[in-house]
Amino acid sequence: MLLGAQFTEYVQKNVSLYHYRNGIPLTTKAAANFMRGELATALRKNPYMVNIVLAGYDKETGPSLYFIDYIATMHKVDKAAFGYGSYFALSMMDRHYHPDMTVDEAIKLADQCIEEIRSRLVVAPQNFIIKIVDQDGAREHSWRRTTKD
CATH class of the missing domain: 3.60.20.10 (Aminohydrolase, N-terminal nucleophile (Ntn) domain)
Incomplete structure (x- = not known):
């Protein structure tokens, strides 16, 4: 494999x-x-x-x-996730996603998904990276960390 x-x-x-x-x-x-x-x-x-x-x-x-x-x-x-946390993230997206979201609304929704995963998944990932893909290209927006460097 x-x-x-x-x-x-x-x-x-x-x-x-x-x-x-x-x-x-x-x-x-x-x-x-x-x-x-x-x-x-x-x-x-x-x-x-x-x-x-x-x-x-x-x-x-x-x-x-x-x-x-x-x-x-x-x-x-329109929205996607995979892995164990996807069950929680997709349910948040189903409730809060709409096609004409602003970048700020999308970041807020990503933060809600991350919080849901952290609170409900027993073995949640420690760090998340939020990236933006738009007409200006792909770029890293921010990190959401639960551990100190």
Whole structure:
């Protein structure tokens, strides 16, 4: 079985190679379909055990979010989470998410999801990173830490 980090690096290099060879970058949808295809091919040989949430912004179509699971099922979604904490996070998102959220509202919702995971999950992760993906690119917004450095 191959590790998720290896798959991530493999995808990054192939997406860059596509851009280099063709002179145009892949759209978010094309990158998601490439990842799904690679996972489907690997599923028959040496599967990757990864779940993927891919966010992107394309000039023509705007923002998009894709969820791809370890058996190569892909869905375009409005909100996504995976792992044990996803049960709590998705219920918070179902209640509070709306399509025209501002960045501040989205950060507040992310904080609510993190708090819900920390309070309800027995073995909750210690640290969380909030990232923003928009027309300006992908960037780290902030860390939510429960331990001191």
